[in-house]
Amino acid sequence: MFNMQTNRINSEIEYNEAINRIEELLIKVGNNTPSRDPKFIELAKLSDLVAEYEEINFPVPKPTLQEVIELRMFERKLNQNSLAILLGTSPSRISEYLKNKREITLSIARALYQKLNIDPEIILGS
Numbered sequence: 001m002f003n004m005q006t007n008r009i010n011s012e013i014e015y016n017e018a019i020n021r022i023e024e025l026l027i028k029v030g031n032n033t034p035s036r037d038p039k040f041i042e043l044a045k046l047s048d049l050v051a052e053y054e055e056i057n058f059p060v061p062k063p064t065l066q067e068v069i070e071l072r073m074f075e076r077k078l079n080q081n082s083l084a085i086l087l088g089t090s091p092s093r094i095s096e097y098l099k100n101k102r103e104i105t106l107s108i109a110r111a112l113y114q115k116l117n118i119d120p121e122i123i124l125g126s
Helices: 012-028 038-057 065-075 080-087 091-098 106-116 120-124
Strands: none
Touching: 012 038, 065 080, 065 091, 065 106, 065 120, 080 091, 080 106, 106 120
């Protein structure tokens, strides 16, 4: 059984026990539960511990620039031609960028940031 007195989940068994306990608590704790309620406090602590364990053991990789560009194209209903016009380049260049066959230029990097709101860390590959 997972010990709530610890400040860390140390194994997959403890992780699964914490998940099961969270599921039990979610049935008992609602939006109107006072923040001083012991079940509310336990749920909050377990949620934090599970989140920390997941960050360490199941990290989510950062998306690639190509993935983010494709996501923005989908969100804004852009095709390669309309994206090329928006960024001030040719459709063939957009294709090369999306296939990772060409490095982006400084002007395209700036346009990706300004016009598509893409994080500079993703643009620079950091």
